[in-house]
Amino acid sequence: MEQKILEKNFWDNSENAIHTIAILNKLKNICDLWHNLNTKIDYLIELQIIATHDYDEQLLQDIKKQTQKFEKDLLLFEIKAKLINDNKHNAILSLHAGAGGTESCDWVQILVRMYSRWAESKHFTISLINTLNGDESGIKSATLIIKGEYAYTLLQSEVGVHRLIRISPFDSKKRRHTSFCSVDVIPEIDNDVNIIIKDKDIRIDTYRASGAGGQHVNKTDSAVRITHLVTGIVVQSQNERSQNQNKVIAMKLLQSKLYKLENDKKLSHYEQHYNLQSSIQWGSQIRSYIFMPYKLVKDHRTGYEMPQVDLVINGYIDEFINSYLTWRLNNINI
Numbered sequence: 481m482e483q484k485i486l487e488k489n490f491w492d493n494s495e496n497a498i499h500t501i502a503i504l505n506k507l508k509n510i511c512d513l514w515h516n517l518n519t520k521i522d523y524l525i526e527l528q529i530i531a532t533h534d535y536d537e538q539l540l541q542d543i544k545k546q547t548q549k550f551e552k553d554l555l556l557f558e559i560k561a562k563l564i565n566d567n568k569h570n571a572i573l574s575l576h577a578g579a580g581g582t583e584s585c586d587w588v589q590i591l592v593r594m595y596s597r598w599a600e601s602k603h604f605t606i607s608l609i610n611t612l613n614g615d616e617s618g619i620k621s622a623t624l625i626i627k628g629e630y631a632y633t634l635l636q637s638e639v640g641v642h643r644l645i646r647i648s649p650f651d652s653k654k655r656r657h658t659s660f661c662s663v664d665v666i667p668e669i670d671n672d673v674n675i676i677i678k679d680k681d682i683r684i685d686t687y688r689a690s691g692a693g694g695q696h697v698n699k700t701d702s703a704v705r706i707t708h709l710v711t712g713i714v715v716q717s718q719n720e721r722s723q724n725q726n727k728v729i730a731m732k733l734l735q736s737k738l739y740k741l742e743n744d745k746k747l748s749h750y751e752q753h754y755n756l757q758s759s760i761q762w763g764s765q766i767r768s769y770i771f772m773p774y775k776l777v778k779d780h781r782t783g784y785e786m787p788q789v790d791l792v793i794n795g796y797i798d799e800f801i802n803s804y805l806t807w808r809l810n811n812i813n814i
Contacts, residue, residue, distance in 0.1 A: 598797050
């Protein structure tokens with residue numbers, strides 16, 4: 481590709497030229513990461529030989545720490561290599577409580593924290609767009625925008641029903657409960673994507689926001705709900721101070737949902753992808769988080785599992801994302 485760029489007629493087609501350079505830059509970034517990892521592992525091997533020869537316990541402990549960091553870097557490299565042909569859209573993440581009442585609302589709140597901590601570990605930015613509090617505790621539904629490179633593609637691994645099994649803190653008899661939360665992810669579309677929405681095709685309602693947000697938010701009809709009459713899609717935003725701000729965000733959410741709907745129809749794998757979406761219902765969970773009678777997190781699509789439940793719900797989901805990307809590449813080819 482570098483040789484191709486040096487050809488005299490390379491810039492005759494500027495659109496193709498720009499596209500070629502963009503692909504080349506992606507590939508070079510992956511190659512640079514690969515070479516850096518090779519350098520690190522060679523260095524660690526040399527240190528290991530020296531430490532073993534000299535029986536240097538302190539150096540061996542240092543090597544162990546560096547190796548653990550290397551393993552994390554290697555995992556990130558594997559994920560980035562699998563995303564080489566994917567887009568870099570930000571993600572709009574929606575969570576909804578299922579069967580289980582207060583317990584499920586608490587489960588939604590736990591997952592919101594899990595995804596927030598995961599995003600923070602990636603240095604992504606998180607904006608809470610809309611929340612609906614539970615009747616007693618927790619959250620019935622929440623919508624977040626997570627901004628970062630490949631955020632949408634990475635979080636596609638989370639689309640589906642997440643099941644929690646634990647001794648409920650809300651049950652005085654300390655019985656085991658099963659709770660559900662559905663997770664959906666759509667891309668935040670770029671400003672250069674033109675999605676035309678006609679006024680006659682939407683209905684805009686305003687209402688008073690609930691929950692945290694300050695006196696101004698809770699005492700004025702600043703929250704906005706937009707219904708797309710053609711598709712039945714409903715979006716809402718309530719966490720901004722003004723009605724206009726919430727309307728702008730709600731329209732952005734609607735554009736993103738319509739974009740995803742149209743994009744799915746154009747993709748060759750549409751029917752296969754749609755069948756995956758249709759399985760998102762209670763009893764068809766993609767992942768289980770079990771605290772009792774044993775501790776285990778298991779992804780039912782890939783078979784990947786981890787016994788460190790506490791680690792997972794605190795944001796360590798990269799292993800599940802990586803296993804999903806491998807499964808997707810091998811089975812769905814999207």
